[in-house]
Amino acid sequence: MTAEVGVIGTGVMGSNLARNLARNLAGRTGARVAVYDRDVDRASALAAEHPEAEFLVASSPADLASKLSGPRVAILMVNAGAATDSAINDLVQVFEPGDIIVDGGNSLFTDTIARGGTVSQAGIEFVGVGISGGEVGALEGPSMMVGGTESAYSRLRPILEPSAARAEPSDVSVEPSAARGVQAERESCIAHVGTDGAGHFVKMIHNGIEYADMQLIAEAFALLRSRLGLTPPEIAEVFREWNRGDLESYLIEITAEVLDHTDAVTGQPFVDVIADSAGAKGTGGWTVKTGLDLGVPVATIAEAVSARSLSAASVLRSSGTALDGPSTAASAIDEARTSADDGAPASAIDDRDMVLETVRQALFTGKVLAYVQGFHEIAAGAQEHGWNTDLGEVARIWRAGCIIRARFLDRITEAYEADPDLSSLLADPHFQDSLNAGQQALRDTVADAAAHGVPIPALASALSYFDGVRASRASAALVQGQRDFFGSHTYARTDRSGTFHTMWSGDRSEVQL
Ligand code: 6PG
Numbered sequence: 155m156t157a158e159v160g161v162i163g164t165g166v167m168g169s170n171l172a173r174n175l176a177r178n179l180a181g182r183t184g185a186r187v188a189v190y191d192r193d194v195d196r197a198s199a200l201a202a203e204h205p206e207a208e209f210l211v212a213s214s215p216a217d218l219a220s221k222l223s224g225p226r227v228a229i230l231m232v233n234a235g236a237a238t239d240s241a242i243n244d245l246v247q248v249f250e251p252g253d254i255i256v257d258g259g260n261s262l263f264t265d266t267i268a269r270g271g272t273v274s275q276a277g278i279e280f281v282g283v284g285i286s287g288g289e290v291g292a293l294e295g296p297s298m299m300v301g302g303t304e305s306a307y308s309r310l311r312p313i314l315e316p317s318a319a320r321a322e323p324s325d326v327s328v329e330p331s332a333a334r335g336v337q338a339e340r341e342s343c344i345a346h347v348g349t350d351g352a353g354h355f356v357k358m359i360h361n362g363i364e365y366a367d368m369q370l371i372a373e374a375f376a377l378l379r380s381r382l383g384l385t386p387p388e389i390a391e392v393f394r395e396w397n398r399g400d401l402e403s404y405l406i407e408i409t410a411e412v413l414d415h416t417d418a419v420t421g422q423p424f425v426d427v428i429a430d431s432a433g434a435k436g437t438g439g440w441t442v443k444t445g446l447d448l449g450v451p452v453a454t455i456a457e458a459v460s461a462r463s464l465s466a467a468s469v470l471r472s473s474g475t476a477l478d479g480p481s482t483a484a485s486a487i488d489e490a491r492t493s494a495d496d497g498a499p500a501s502a503i504d505d506r507d508m509v510l511e512t513v514r515q516a517l518f519t520g521k522v523l524a525y526v527q528g529f530h531e532i533a534a535g536a537q538e539h540g541w542n543t544d545l546g547e548v549a550r551i552w553r554a555g556c557i558i559r560a561r562f563l564d565r566i567t568e569a570y571e572a573d574p575d576l577s578s579l580l581a582d583p584h585f586q587d588s589l590n591a592g593q594q595a596l597r598d599t600v601a602d603a604a605a606h607g608v609p610i611p612a613l614a615s616a617l618s619y620f621d622g623v624r625a626s627r628a629s630a631a632l633v634q635g636q637r638d639f640f641g642s643h644t645y646a647r648t649d650r651s652g653t654f655h656t657m658w659s660g661d662r663s664e665v666q667l
Contacts, residue, residue: 190212283301
């Protein structure tokens with residue numbers, strides 16, 4: 155008896171994906187799932203715990219190869235890095251030309267490109283697939299971002315697609331009866347997003363956006379707590395309310411769950427007993443480093459990564475406790491309210507609904523700006539690597555299954571459907587309207603937080619990004635002048651084309667180069 159697909163690595167993600175595949179392939183002739191783990195007992199235990207999956211348990215890579223029908227397909231669900239290299243090496247020894255090795259881990263896309271080059275020398279296809287959705291997603295339906303060749307995708311799609319998440323149809327303008335087939339296909343959260351490392355590249359940006367989204371939400375929480383004095387369960391209620399509007403997303407939903415949870419040991423809100431130090435496995439940092447390499451500004455994502463680094467820098471933070479906060483607790487919001495109220499003193503805390511609405515709009519605006527940055531990076535990466543990535547399709551497959559799934563991703567798909575050559579989401583009329591509507595709230599929120607000493611790095615950077623792209627002239631001309639002064643780095647002029655240099659250490663005349 156042979157299997158249609160093998161899963162290598164039976165940790166939580168691998169086990170759950172294997173079960174998902176088995177469930178969704180069940181009923182197809184020969185469509186069994188083989189599982190292999192270096193710890194053979196672990197794979198056997200999985201099969202024993204889930205007899206319904208009818209797994210074929212392999213005892214070695216060679217045994218796995220013998221259990222797979224050809225051309226073989228094996229999905230690696232092992233840790234990124236050395237474990238992935240070693241598993242690939244094992245498979246290359248026992249696979250044959252035409253077989254496909256899929257890496258479903260969070261590998262760095264440049265590693266995927268390099269591995270593809272090596273593996274293809276043996277005639278074996280190598281496909282990096284970004285799989286998002288955590289443990290539950292792997293079991294119930296993740297979002298899958300597939301790289302590799304078109305022909306490998308054609309072979310993989312019938313195996314993977316039944317296990318992918320499904321989203322509501324996005325195109326409500328199409329007559330359901332006329333488009334049922336198309337709609338059914340469009341609902342599945344799997345897509346070929348480009349060749350070689352594109353799947354892992356898009357997954358990396360997903361994670362970068364995830365970092366920004368989480369940080370923005372955490373900052374909104376910090377503001378509501380410190381400025382309105384709300385308790386975590388009260389803020390959970392606020393997030394539940396927000397989850398019924400533009401902000402509807404998985405991350406807002408789970409935030410409410412975390413904030414509503416009470417610690418069983420102390421009886422305190424759970425969030426208050428968690429040490430204030432956030433971990434990171436590195437994918438957010440990769441997004442920022444890659445953004446730097448591509449020359450794409452991803453400041454809000456970078457601030458989210460830095461905020462985690464700062465949170466974990468305990469020595470730095472203990473020195474920081476000696477530093478002063480604001481000397482007056484007055485912000486523009488306070489001022490505005492004081493004057494509107496005939497000079498009667500008022501504080502932001504007095505007008506709860508106004509503060510809530512301001513922070514809600516600021517959060518949404520910051521989130522949109524983080525996505526603008528992430529999609530810019532995908533476009534730049536696709537151009538750099540010749541991937542022909544469909545950005546609307548990326549937004550479409552992020553609407554379900556993955557961690558950043560959110561209602562407003564429909565809008566991104568619509569923007570790219572309306573104009574597939576859109577240079578930036580900032581050029582889309584809907585996003586322009588949305589940002590214009592929210593910018594004042596973002597401004598007020600950042601000003602208020604600054605006045606009161608509440609750290610909000612992601613919101614503040616989103617605002618600076620917004621003002622940076624909005625300004626026809628900002629601060630770069632002076633930087634370019636400084637560069638020319640100390641390093642003869644030259645400059646362009648506003649009134650003439652060409653490259654120029656001023657003889658700073660001579661008579662300060664200008665030369666055209
Ligand atoms: C997903 C998640 C997943 C994982 C991240 C967490 O899309 O399913 O992004 O990949 O949770 O690796 O990353 P950090 O540990 O860096 O927060």
